[in-house]
Amino acid sequence: MTPRAELVHWAFAAGFLLLGLLLLAEVIVGSEVFEMRRWRRYLWPSLAFGLGVLLWPVAVFFTSSTLHMLAHASWAEVAMLAGAVQLALVRGKLTSRWWTLTLSLTLLVSAAAFLIHEQNPWLFSRSAFLHHAIGWTLLVAAVLPLGQVLQPHRSIWRAGFAMTWIVLAVMLFSDRDVAPIFGHLSDLAGGPR
Amino acid sequence: MRQLLAAAFVALVLPGTAAGHATLTGASPETQSTLDVAPAFVTLRFDQAVTATATAIDVFSPSGRRIAGLTVRSADGRVLTTRLSGARRGEAYTVRWRATSSDGHTGSGVYTFGVGVTPPVPTEAFGASGPSWTDDAARWAFFVSLALLLGTTGLRLLVLREPLPARLSDRLFGVAVVGGIATLNVGIAAFVMRSEDALQVPFADLLYGDLSPIATKTRFGLAFIAMTLGFALVTALVLLAWIFDRPSLLWPAFVLGLGFATGLSLSGHQGVEPNATFLTGLADWLHLVAALLWVGGLVALAACVWPLAPSLRRTAFLGFSRIATVLVAVLVVAGVYLSISRLPSAADLWETAYGRTLLFKLGVVAAALGWGAFHHLVVRPRLEQDDAPRGLGRSLAGESSVAILVLLVSAVLVNAQPPPVEPAANSRVASTLPP
Numbered sequence: 001m002t003p004r005a006e007l008v009h010w011a012f013a014a015g016f017l018l019l020g021l022l023l024l025a026e027v028i029v030g031s032e033v034f035e036m037r038r039w040r041r042y043l044w045p046s047l048a049f050g051l052g053v054l055l056w057p058v059a060v061f062f063t064s065s066t067l068h069m070l071a072h073a074s075w076a077e078v079a080m081l082a083g084a085v086q087l088a089l090v091r092g093k094l095t096s097r098w099w100t101l102t103l104s105l106t107l108l109v110s111a112a113a114f115l116i117h118e119q120n121p122w123l124f125s126r127s128a129f130l131h132h133a134i135g136w137t138l139l140v141a142a143v144l145p146l147g148q149v150l151q152p153h154r155s156i157w158r159a160g161f162a163m164t165w166i167v168l169a170v171m172l173f174s175d176r177d178v179a180p181i182f183g184h185l186s187d188l189a190g191g192p193r
Numbered sequence: 194m195r196q197l198l199a200a201a202f203v204a205l206v207l208p209g210t211a212a213g214h215a216t217l218t219g220a221s222p223e224t225q226s227t228l229d230v231a232p233a234f235v236t237l238r239f240d241q242a243v244t245a246t247a248t249a250i251d252v253f254s255p256s257g258r259r260i261a262g263l264t265v266r267s268a269d270g271r272v273l274t275t276r277l278s279g280a281r282r283g284e285a286y287t288v289r290w291r292a293t294s295s296d297g298h299t300g301s302g303v304y305t306f307g308v309g310v311t312p313p314v315p316t317e318a319f320g321a322s323g324p325s326w327t328d329d330a331a332r333w334a335f336f337v338s339l340a341l342l343l344g345t346t347g348l349r350l351l352v353l354r355e356p357l358p359a360r361l362s363d364r365l366f367g368v369a370v371v372g373g374i375a376t377l378n379v380g381i382a383a384f385v386m387r388s389e390d391a392l393q394v395p396f397a398d399l400l401y402g403d404l405s406p407i408a409t410k411t412r413f414g415l416a417f418i419a420m421t422l423g424f425a426l427v428t429a430l431v432l433l434a435w436i437f438d439r440p441s442l443l444w445p446a447f448v449l450g451l452g453f454a455t456g457l458s459l460s461g462h463q464g465v466e467p468n469a470t471f472l473t474g475l476a477d478w479l480h481l482v483a484a485l486l487w488v489g490g491l492v493a494l495a496a497c498v499w500p501l502a503p504s505l506r507r508t509a510f511l512g513f514s515r516i517a518t519v520l521v522a523v524l525v526v527a528g529v530y531l532s533i534s535r536l537p538s539a540a541d542l543w544e545t546a547y548g549r550t551l552l553f554k555l556g557v558v559a560a561a562l563g564w565g566a567f568h569h570l571v572v573r574p575r576l577e578q579d580d581a582p583r584g585l586g587r588s589l590a591g592e593s594s595v596a597i598l599v600l601l602v603s604a605v606l607v608n609a610q611p612p613p614v615e616p617a618a619n620s621r622v623a624s625t626l627p628p
Binding site: 049056061065067073076077080081084088091 | 374399405407409417428433437
């Protein structure tokens with residue numbers, strides 16, 4: 001017995017929203033202030049790592065289609081690894097700033113999983129639109145960590161990265177038209193369950 | 194730009210005309226169910242409207258006889274039904290279905306039910322094919338990945354207990370993490386390949402195939418779920434142990450890893466043999482983990498310790514040699530016991546395909562053990578005298594390669610079918626799970 005898919009999407013949307021807000025908070029107050037308490041540096045990498053670990057149950061319990069299982073598993077893997085790399089950077093186990101590019105890899109893999117997953121055009125349906133929107137958002141956002149590496153002092157890249165997760169969260173909250181979003185529900189979805 | 198924004202707004206806010214892919218939410222008869230009387234219909238219920246051809250639901254008897262009539266779609270499009278003719282008590286039936294979601298994707302699935310008999314699992318449904326060489330290759334890759342994860346972790350915990358040079362420590366952790374990630378990925382690939390054998394659909398259709406009956410109603414599927422979750426946790430613990438310099442976290446990772454390796458024993462033919470008992474299950478697990486620790490430890494010794502820490506070579510070799518003696522003893526005793534329990538007569542060794550594969554495996558194992566015995570009996574005494582022979586690193590790499598070959602033959606053997614044996618008095622009723 002698995003929870004409804006939209007509930008799982010919303011749970012992870014909440015996680016991504018928190019991730020984005022943490023990153024945005026650091027951008028707004030500046031790293032010096034944010035890192036006055038050392039534990040705060042571990043916050044978002046730990047959250048990313050934890051979200052990656054938590055995605056594994058989603059991958060193996062939602063097997064109604066092969067593609068969904070593969071997509072969830074790929075997100076689980078890249079999120080866990082990206083979180084681990086960021087933790088290692090904070091901890092000083094890794095020192096090269098180029099390791100930040102693992103975030104680009106994460107976004108690229110996630111984007112590919114969304115775009116390959118959806119084979120219909122943008123406006124075919126709400127779900128198709130969201131798949132494309134999320135996929136292209138992540139694909140474009142993959143350039144942001146590269147900007148962070150090349151121009152570490154410009155906060156625009158970090159702000160963009162933070163906003164990416166907030167936007168992703170909003171889109172995930174909008175996902176599934178079997179859920180009454182904005183008060184509307186598709187007739188084909190068969191009414192509230 | 195305004196038009197694009199308007200389109201985005203409309204698509205997001207107004208009710209959509211379709212959800213994602215259609216998911217099977219219910220079936221009658223239920224998946225893996227055993228009925229007292231033959232059903233008159235097969236009914237499939239989806240979470241959204243689907244379109245289907247007149248032969249969307251096919252129902253086969255064990256001999257391949259088709260017993261389904263034309264498929265009929267309900268008014269709301271969410272239910273497909275077909276009438277059965279000729280279903281009788283004492284037979285198990287295979288249901289194969291295909292339906293297209295409103296998003297244009299065609300999903301498919303397979304499940305079984307029995308009338309007065311326990312149905313086979315979906316991977317043994319009518320039309321499903323058995324393991325092929327790709328399944329053997331996947332199982333071998335899984336063994337190797339697991340050996341890297343557990344063998345390296347075991348070497349670190351049991352042999353190299355003192356603080357290590359940073360480069361060596363990082364490489365050992367790196368090999369373990371690569372092993373963990375590979376275990377997860379190969380496990381997923383193996384599950385998808387096994388599902389493809391059961392579903393028997395083209396690759397494009399497999400992408401939208403319903404894997405839930407295979408995941409939840411077969412030993413292989415349940416082992417896949419448990420092992421994926423378990424090894425994700427193990428990999429996470431290894432990563433955290435490395436990041437936070439906490440080797441103590443390796444202990445739970447190691448113990449959990451050894452525990453979740455039982456999934457391989459329970460999902461292989463060990464779990465479905467008629468004469469399977471608790472003791473054969475335990476022997477299978479011991480045989481497996483001893484082999485994984487031995488092979489993985491050898492690889493870690495040859496690929497990490499030898500090139501990166503010359504000062505630790507002697508300590509590591511002697512320490513591993515002691516452990517390897519125990520591992521090989523467990524490996525041999527458990528292996529002999531399993532061979533005797535699986536082969537009713539000695540002639541099966543050369544008269545059956547399983548026996549011949551086992552003979553080949555014994556040959557490769559003998560080569561690996563001979564190499565190990567040379568290290569133990571010749572090299573070890575010299576190392577104890579501080580007289581390290583030249584070329585020992587290459588020799589270790591050679592033994593590792595032969596040991597990895599042992600894993601390959603083992604993978605073929607695990608997927609092979611042993612000759613039939615009499616059920617043990619206290620054996621499990623295997624092959625199927627409760628509905």
